[in-house]
Amino acid sequence: MGAEKFTKGPWVALGDVHQVGNLDEHLWCGDVSPNNATPFRGPICHIQSCDHIGGISRxxxxxxxxxxxxxxxxxxxxxAARQQVVTLGGEVIEADGKIVSDAIQAAILMAIDNALAAATGEA
Incomplete structure (x- = not known):
């Protein structure tokens, strides 16, 4: 898996959605550095509700x-979870104490790998 190209976290949801005329104002997610150690770099995304057309609610x-x-x-x-599944090497233990088979471990790893690939644009 390649290096992540997305803006490193942490991110926060800032503001709220409120009515401005006939449209809702955007809510946005921003890039925030720990303890404000680095300057704000800008919004990650803008989100808008579409209550006015019966769409996404606030x-x-x-x-x-x-x-x-x-x-x-x-x-x-x-x-981190993926690394733990690999480290356990087939002895994935469920909450009830049963050991999960290698086939289930492989399915778990595939699901994790697919999600990580989607997040990094490698899917």
Whole structure:
């Protein structure tokens, strides 16, 4: 898997969605450095609800922003989980204590690899 080209996290969902005339104002996700150690580099995305046409609601738009903002953290968690699955080498233990077969481990790794590839543009 190649180097990630996306803006490193953390990201945050900033603002809220509120009515401006007949349209909703955008909610946006921004790039934030830890402890504001580096300057703000700009927004990651803008999100707009479409309540006015019966589309995406404000609540849904805000939830989408939180999901997008969590992207870098979820990406790193998925990479760490993948490493643990590889390290366990076929002895993936379920909550009830059963050992999962290599076929299930392979399916888990494939799902993780597909998700990581989609996130890095390698899918």
């Amino acid at each position: 609540e849904e738009a805000e939830a989408n922003a939180r999901l997008i903002a969590a992207g870098p953290q979820m990406f790193e968690a998925l990479k």
